[in-house]
Amino acid sequence: MKARLIVLLVALISIFATAAVSAQDTVSEALVTADWLEQNLENPQVRVIEVSVIPGVFERGHIPGAVNFVWHTDFVDTVSRDVVSLERFTELAQAAGINSDTTVVIYGDNNNWFAAWGAWIFNLYGFENVQLLDGGRVKWEADGRALSTDVAAYETGNVTFAEANADLRALLPEVLAVVEGEVPGTLVDIRGAAEYNGEIFAPEGVQELSVRAGHIPGAINVPWGQNVREDGTFKSVDELRALYAGLGIDGSTPLVTYCRIGERAALTWFVLHEVLGYEVALYDGSWTEYGNSVGVPIENPAGTVWGGQ
Amino acid sequence: MAQTAVGGSSANGAAPLSRQQITAAAGLVILIGLVAGAYVLHDVPEQGSKASLSLLIGAALGILFQRGRFCFFCILRDFIEFRNSSGLFAVLTALAVGGIGYAIVFGAFLPNTFTGRLPPGAHIGPVSWVLVAAGAAFGIGMALSGACISGHLYRLGEGYVRAPIALFGALLGFGLGFFTWQSVYLGTLSGAPEAWLPATFGYGGSLIIHLTVLSVIAVFLLKYLPKLPARQEEAITLRGIWDRVIHQRWNPLVTGGLVGIIGTFAYFRIEPLGVTSQLGSFSRTVLDNTGLLFDRLNGLDTFAGCTPQIVQTITDNGWLIGGLVLGSFAVVLLANRFQLSTLTLRNGTTALLGGILMGWGAMLALGCTVGTLLSGISAFAISGWVFAFAVFAGVWLGIKLRLHQG
Structure with missing residues (x-):
């Protein structure tokens, strides 16, 4: 009897302990912790990709074994202002040794903004086994974890992708359809409040790429920084769900996220789609396309006029 | 400090021993201060380990340039x-x-040289007549002012009074350079090739070409080497080593080798060596604050080099420059060699004019004898060689015109 009790007790404790550890480990299956990644660096099933925007960051030291994807040229088509083509992306992913059953973990500088764009591209082309490193490069460095300058070379992978999934991407006509109430949807503007309100055209130190200030009519302003904690890691699933629910975003309508050039909005896309599981498209044209488009309605509470006195 | 120092380097000089010791102690304090400063800096928000390492690299360069007399002019x-x-x-x-x-x-940074990409941040600049003009102006400025920009920086620590005047001139020159940049970017710089040997020959081929060209030049220069003085056998003592390190000029091969190593480390950890980006950034920020300058310098952000930015803080390059000046100053004090040079209206004016020419040239060439010549040629950039020959021509002309005898 006593022995049974002990067994039961041990079993209960281990269940709670496991639950506690896993709750502590990840906020979501869409994320991996630095601890997990550190233990899986040798795992051939895992391929780590860095997407940083500052030149030379990857080269001067990256997570051991990581492969570099350059946001400016590898994830976009610079000529047609489009996402990278299916052919080119397949080439890059295969060269990085990615197989159809590989787990892809992406991280990068600037709070994973560009890494989130990478995760979006993988999803767009139908590859869903992709996760973000929680806290990105900043947290990895702050933890004092090892970096390497080794050049990783992998055997060509066998991954193939599907045609782009139109559900994950919003183009201008679709955004306009939401604005005009033809289709249901909620727009999420993740820029800072001053940009959203039209007081400024672009964040400080950044070129003005739009001739109008303000936001897309009806968009809800949730600056991207609200998704993360001080150390750059994502808030817990419950905190995130409560944050968006408090603003009326609960996944009951399709969502569209946008920012200025599309990359920070990828972070919020990731939170809403991958972490919370809502139906979300990224409007990668974002304000630089929408704000410059002729004849489309905007809201500009501040009333700022470009070049006006 | 100048009053305490008396010329002459020998330990048995005319100055009272205590004064020499005080001076040397001051030098030691500065060296310790540099190390302590680097330690403190690594923990300062927005500065961090790169700023800290930049300060130390600067200090090492200051010591090296001063002790090896690594002054291009x-x-x-x-x-x-x-x-x-x-x-x-x-x-x-x-x-x-x-x-x-x-x-x-490079082998680690950009394993494949044939993709059309350039290694991140390496000083591979646009090659055009602008670079030739900039180099020639820079060379003439060197002759007029008595040193290049890095030379002035380390000679500041020696008490060379023309140095601060020339450096002030360089700040003005940068200001002029911005306006020239704006007018030559379209039409010339925007279409100028950023020629890079490895894009054609790979790293192995480029290195062979690089070392062959340097060797050919070296063989040609052999006959201009002075004869080596006869040297007697001597025991190696601490005092002898101190004398060699602190008082005697370092062997050019040792100096050069160390500069090459530091340059490599600097590129590996932070950015290619250069001494003008903080100076240019200072000019640009001042002009920007006064509203005299256009918000954007056309195309500047598409080139790697000592490019001036609008900054509100001290950049890594700023720490490097500070370290350079103080490192040189420290070893000058250790050797009790600090001496204010004489300043006349004439040599002050030529220093200012020379500085202006150098600032203008360094802006248009995206660097000086360190940033464009040293870091550029080491990176197999054609721009480095073009700048080098133009600087040589400028200095040669300056000397032939006796501009340096201000």
Whole structure:
């Protein structure tokens, strides 16, 4: 009897302990912790990709074994202002040794903004086994974890992708359809409040790429920084769900996220789609396309006029 | 500090021993201060380990430039005026070692050289007539002011009074350079090739070409080397080592080799060596604050080099420059060699004019003898060679016109 009790007790404790550890480990299956990644660096099933925007960051030291994807040229088509083509992306992913059953973990500088764009591209082309490193490069460095300058070379992978999934991407006509109430949807503007309100055209130190200030009519302003904690890691699933629910975003309508050039909005896309599981498209044209488009309605509470006195 | 120092380097000089000791102690305090400063800096928000390392790299360069007399103008003048090529061997060695170092680092940074990409941040600049004009102006400015920009920085620590005037002139020159940049970017710089040897020959081929060219130049320069003095056997003592390190000029090959190594480390950890980006940034920020400058300098952000930015803080390059000046100052004090130079209206004016020419040239060439010449040639950039020859021509002209005898 006593022995049974002990067994039961041990079993209960281990269940709670496991639950506690896993709750502590990840906020979501869409994320991996630095601890997990550190233990899986040798795992051939895992391929780590860095997407940083500052030149030379990857080269001067990256997570051991990581492969570099350059946001400016590898994830976009610079000529047609489009996402990278299916052919080119397949080439890059295969060269990085990615197989159809590989787990892809992406991280990068600037709070994973560009890494989130990478995760979006993988999803767009139908590859869903992709996760973000929680806290990105900043947290990895702050933890004092090892970096390497080794050049990783992998055997060509066998991954193939599907045609782009139109559900994950919003183009201008679709955004306009939401604005005009033809289709249901909620727009999420993740820029800072001053940009959203039209007081400024672009964040400080950044070129003005739009001739109008303000936001897309009806968009809800949730600056991207609200998704993360001080150390750059994502808030817990419950905190995130409560944050968006408090603003009326609960996944009951399709969502569209946008920012200025599309990359920070990828972070919020990731939170809403991958972490919370809502139906979300990224409007990668974002304000630089929408704000410059002729004849489309905007809201500009501040009333700022470009070049006006 | 100047009053405490008396010329002459020998320990048995005329100055009272205590004064020498005080001066040397001050030098030691500065060296310790540099190390302590680097330690403190690594924990300062928005600065961090890169700023800290930049300060130390700067200090090392200051010591090296001062002890090895790694002054591009002095080196060129020795050759042009006195037919003495020994200093040029320091430059050739720096380029040879730097080239090997860069090839090693490049191999990790950009394994495939044929993708059309350039290695991140390497000083590979646009090649056009603008670069030739900039280099020639820079060379003439060197002759007029008595040193290049890095030379002035380390000679600041020696008490060279023309240095601050020339450096002030360089700030003005940068300001002028911005306006010229704006008018030559379209039409010339925007279409100028950023020629890079490895894009055609790979790293191995480029290194062979690099070392061959340097060797050919070295063989040609051999006959301009002064004869080596006879040396007697001597026991190696601490005092002898101190004398060699602190008082005697370092061997050009040692100096050059160390410059090449430091240049490689700097590129590997932070950015290619350069001493003008903080100066140019200072000018640009001042002009920007006064509203005199256009918000954007056309195309500047598409080039790697010592490019001036609008900054509100001290950049890594700023720490490097500070370290350079203080490092030189410290070893000058250790040797009790600090001495204020004489300043006249004439040599002050030429220093200012020379500084302006150098600032203008460094802006348009995206760097000076360190950033464009040293870091560029080490990176197998054609722009580095073009700038080098233009600077040589400018200095040669300046010396022939006796501009340096201000």
